[in-house]
Amino acid sequence: MVKVGVMVRSLRVKRRDVCGMGLLCSVVSGTVDVDGYARYTTYGIKIADSVGNMRLFIADVSTNRAFVENFAAICERDRVSLCHVMDVLEDLLP
Secondary structure, three states, X not given: OEEEEEEEEEOOOXXXXXXXXXXXXXXXXXXXXXXXXXXXXXXXXXXXXXXXXXXXXXXXXXXXXHHHHHHHHHHHHOOOOHHHHHHHHHHHOX
């Protein structure tokens, strides 16, 4: 059995305006415990509107923090709409 615990806290207080629509992207961290055998930190993203309402949350993107920060930066730079965020992530995965 895999137990997943996710802490929704920004690693850096760096928010990004996604799509120019007032959507803010933050990198979040979580801990995954695999049957008490292994435990590791994983990183994901949280996209919220300007009021703070969560619009999209992807908890376990990668164990590589730099990869997730790059993913968030691409979403910002290219103003990716919410309906395409998962497609962008899929294209970036090795």
